Amino acid sequence: MKYTVVLESFEGPFDLLYHLIEKSEVDIYDIPISDIADQYINYLEKMEELDLDITSEFLVMAATLLEIKSKMLLPKEKNEGEQLEFEETDPREELVRRLIEYKKYKIAAEKLKEKELIHSKVFYKPKEEIEHFYESKDDILEGLELSDLIKALDKVIKKNKTANENFDMKNIEREEITIEQAMDNILGLISENDKIEFDDLFINKVNRSNIVVIFLALLELIKLENITIVQTNNFGDIIIKKYTKDNV
Amino acid sequence: MDQREIKSIIESLLFIWGEPLSIKDISKVIQRDKKETEQIIKDMKDDFDYNRRGLQIIQINDSFQLSTRPEHYEWIEKLCLPKNSKTLSNAALETLSIIAYKQPITRVEVESVRGVKCDKSIITLIEKNMVKEIGRLDKTGRPIIYGTTEYFLKYFGLENLEELPKIKELNEINKEENNTV
Amino acid sequence: MDQREIKSIIESLLFIWGEPLSIKDISKVIQRDKKETEQIIKDMKDDFDYNRRGLQIIQINDSFQLSTRPEHYEWIEKLCLPKNSKTLSNAALETLSIIAYKQPITRVEVESVRGVKCDKSIITLIEKNMVKEIGRLDKTGRPIIYGTTEYFLKYFGLENLEELPKIKELNEINKEENNTV
Numbered sequence: 001m002k003y004t005v006v007l008e009s010f011e012g013p014f015d016l017l018y019h020l021i022e023k024s025e026v027d028i029y030d031i032p033i034s035d036i037a038d039q040y041i042n043y044l045e046k047m048e049e050l051d052l053d054i055t056s057e058f059l060v061m062a063a064t065l066l067e068i069k070s071k072m073l074l075p076k077e078k079n080e081g082e083q084l085e086f087e088e089t090d091p092r093e094e095l096v097r098r099l100i101e102y103k104k105y106k107i108a109a110e111k112l113k114e115k116e117l118i119h120s121k122v123f124y125k126p127k128e129e130i131e132h133f134y135e136s137k138d139d140i141l142e143g144l145e146l147s148d149l150i151k152a153l154d155k156v157i158k159k160n161k162t163a164n165e166n167f168d169m170k171n172i173e174r175e176e177i178t179i180e181q182a183m184d185n186i187l188g189l190i191s192e193n194d195k196i197e198f199d200d201l202f203i204n205k206v207n208r209s210n211i212v213v214i215f216l217a218l219l220e221l222i223k224l225e226n227i228t229i230v231q232t233n234n235f236g237d238i239i240i241k242k243y244t245k246d247n248v
Numbered sequence: 249m250d251q252r253e254i255k256s257i258i259e260s261l262l263f264i265w266g267e268p269l270s271i272k273d274i275s276k277v278i279q280r281d282k283k284e285t286e287q288i289i290k291d292m293k294d295d296f297d298y299n300r301r302g303l304q305i306i307q308i309n310d311s312f313q314l315s316t317r318p319e320h321y322e323w324i325e326k327l328c329l330p331k332n333s334k335t336l337s338n339a340a341l342e343t344l345s346i347i348a349y350k351q352p353i354t355r356v357e358v359e360s361v362r363g364v365k366c367d368k369s370i371i372t373l374i375e376k377n378m379v380k381e382i383g384r385l386d387k388t389g390r391p392i393i394y395g396t397t398e399y400f401l402k403y404f405g406l407e408n409l410e411e412l413p414k415i416k417e418l419n420e421i422n423k424e425e426n427n428t429v
Numbered sequence: 430m431d432q433r434e435i436k437s438i439i440e441s442l443l444f445i446w447g448e449p450l451s452i453k454d455i456s457k458v459i460q461r462d463k464k465e466t467e468q469i470i471k472d473m474k475d476d477f478d479y480n481r482r483g484l485q486i487i488q489i490n491d492s493f494q495l496s497t498r499p500e501h502y503e504w505i506e507k508l509c510l511p512k513n514s515k516t517l518s519n520a521a522l523e524t525l526s527i528i529a530y531k532q533p534i535t536r537v538e539v540e541s542v543r544g545v546k547c548d549k550s551i552i553t554l555i556e557k558n559m560v561k562e563i564g565r566l567d568k569t570g571r572p573i574i575y576g577t578t579e580y581f582l583k584y585f586g587l588e589n590l591e592e593l594p595k596i597k598e599l600n601e602i603n604k605e606e607n608n609t610v
Contacts, residue, residue: 011520012545057545101542108526109519111594112585116516119586121502122487123264124494127364127447129339146404150413152338153345156362181382252481257504259483260497264505277507300433302440316441323438324445326458365447388508 013061014102016043021099028099031092033072037065068092182217183226190227190242198229198238254278255292259314265389267355267367268311273388340376343369344396347379348412351395354385358394370394378403435459436473440495449492449579488588489579517557524550525581528560529593532576535566539575551575559584 010016020039021028041062047054071091189196201214218240221227230239257278262269275285289312293305304317316324343366346358358366373379382395396409406412438459443450456466470493474486485498497505517525524547527539539547554560563576582589 011523012543014544055545061544098542098544102544105523105527105530105542108530108594109522112526112529113516113519113522115585115587116522118499119584120516121499122586123260123497123505125263125266125365125444125447126359126362128445129365129368146406146413148341149345149348149404152341153349155338156342156346178383184382256481256483256498257501260501260505261483261508263484263495264497265508269508273508277504300437302437302442303444314444316444317437320438320441323458324441327442327445327450327454363448 011106013058014099015106016040016058017061018099018103018106029096031096033065033069033092037062037069040065064095068095179213179217179220182214183221186214186217186221186240187226190240195239195241198240201240249278251288251291254280254288255295258289258292262305262312262314265313266359266365268308268313269389270311272310274312276388339364339366340369340372344373344378344400347373347394348396348400348409351409352382352393353395354391354393356391430459432469435461435469436476439470439473443486443493443495447495449489449494449583451492453491455493487583487586489582490589492579494583517559518550518553521550521553521557525554525559525577528554528575529577529581529590533563533574534576535572535574537572 010019017036017040020036020043021031024032024036024039026032026036044054044058044062047058068091186196186201189201201218218227218229222229225243228241228243230241258274261274261277271282271286271289274289275282278285278288280288289305293307295301296304302316302320303314306313306315342362343358346361347353347370350357350361355366355370358370370379374381377397378400379394380397381392383393384390385393400406401408439455442455442458452463452467452470455470456463459466461469470486474488476482477485483497483501484495487494487496523543524539527542528534528551531538531542536547536551539551551560555562558578559581560575561578562573564574565571566574577590581587582592587593
């Protein structure tokens with residue numbers, strides 16, 4: 001049976017390198033390059049075995065480590081010629097500088113994470129709807145067109161971009177109506193119109209489950225003696241009326 | 249948990265709830281019985297008044313709500329007047345568009361999209377018969393669920409809600425516009 | 430109008446506004462200069478803390494906002510589960526901290542510190558409104574310069590950029606660590 005080695009994930013070559021240095025408990029200003037380079041390459045090999053994606057940055061770092069390693073192996077030149085100044089600098093210097101720079105921000109990121117944790121527990125209230133101070137209630141909904149509605153929505157979404165991450169546009173589905181809602185709708189229609197035709201209930205309700213719900217609502221209303229149904233001849237229109245003792 | 253801590257918690261509950269919150273719901277959270285809870289809130293009302301706080305606690309039947317004080321109206325008006333004349337009259341329309349597309353939807357959800365309280369514009373929309381209550385959510389506070397009316401469809405010349413222009417298209421328009429910025 | 434009345438008005442303004450409200454706007458309403466206004470609000474902050482109120486006043490640059498207290502989170506959670514945004518990934522946090530400390534900064538500079546590509550995490554941070562483009566460098570390719578937003582400050586509960594953990598401290602941490610290593 002294959003067993004999987006759990007490899008820590010690293011945010012980049014510096015992250016990995018720093019990890020190795022800490023693990024080996026060595027002085028960052030005096031890194032045993034040869035040793036660390038081996039560990040680093042070893043780690044990349046493990047990643048490869050596990051089929052993990054090794055980005056080019058990790059490989060570049062491996063090359064850099066090997067380059068430094070070979071430079072360190074070169075015998076120190078004697079104080080001759082112009083090369084001397086160049087050779088005097090420690091080949092690890094640039095790497096160390098960058099490592100320390102990286103570590104600073106890694107620590108900062110950890111501190112920010114702590115703050116994030118605390119402040120994700122704080123809540124605000126939305127702004128009150130102060131536009132209302134100026135709206136004369138009468139004319140706001142006069143002469144609107146569909147395009148005004150769309151523009152308004154578009155505006156809201158843009159204005160409030162961050163809050164709207166969860167305004168999931170792709171998954172908006174029309175919700176099914178419940179039997180209670182359907183009953184309310186039917187009663188509403190009847191009180192407006194006295195009587196309605198059965199077929200009228202299903203106009204626009206193309207969805208099959210809605211049709212079932214409306215039908216169930218109708219049955220429920222009959223049972224509750226809220227409505228009554230009349231059909232004068234076979235295959236004629238079915239009329240729905242408010243229930244009264246007279247029309248039974 | 250001492251009395252002061254409980255008051256502190258109740259204040260934060262009222263703050264984030266935004267609309268009337270029932271004694272029942274509050275007492276459940278703070279794990280005190282209803283009578284005790286009511287007494288604590290009445291104490292708080294007095295504290296608020298005594299300390300001339302900028303907010304007051306108002307009671308509506310068995311519910312409580314935080315609000316500003318009427319005597320501060322003129323100051324609030326000063327804050328709001330110059331800034332917002334631009335956005336005038338769009339509140340109701342924005343609210344309506346969100347309800348139309350996301351129905352069934354609660355007030356809190358509408359507000360989280362708009363980023364602004366919407367209680368007043370929802371009342372306006374109900375008065376105008378564009379929006380109606382279509383039920384209540386079965387959770388704490390039993391928040392009302394809103395949807396659009398038949399009149400809404402008629403008004404905008406739609407046969408049904410499926411006829412609303414697809415939001416996906418809207419999304420793409422947004423994306424394009426963002427790219428050009 | 431005495432100090433207490435002013436505080437009361439400011440409390441109601443903050444309540445109404447909901448979002449960060451600038452000292453400038455507040456000072457205009459209460460007709461005091463900005464310095465005095467700021468002092469009054471700072472007093473209020475202390476009052477709120479001292480009285481263990483359920484709300485707190487937070488500062489973001491030159492603006493103030495009312496919010497609940499983090500220690501009440503568990504109680505609020507019992508009432509309702511407010512929308513909890515996902516926290517940032519480590520990659521995004523690293524990128525963000527580099528931008529925060531070194532802004533204004535280009536993508537290439539961020540990448541040279543992190544040693545990895547950062548285009549994706551920068552896009553994420555822009556989408557989350559933590560980071561924004563603040564201009565372009567006047568050199569070949571005119572690379573974009575990035576900086577943090579006000580929302581970034583609020584998200585991490587920072588009054589301003591000076592409140593970021595001191596880099597000096599970070600240096601000391603390094604030294605200490607080096608000694609122990």
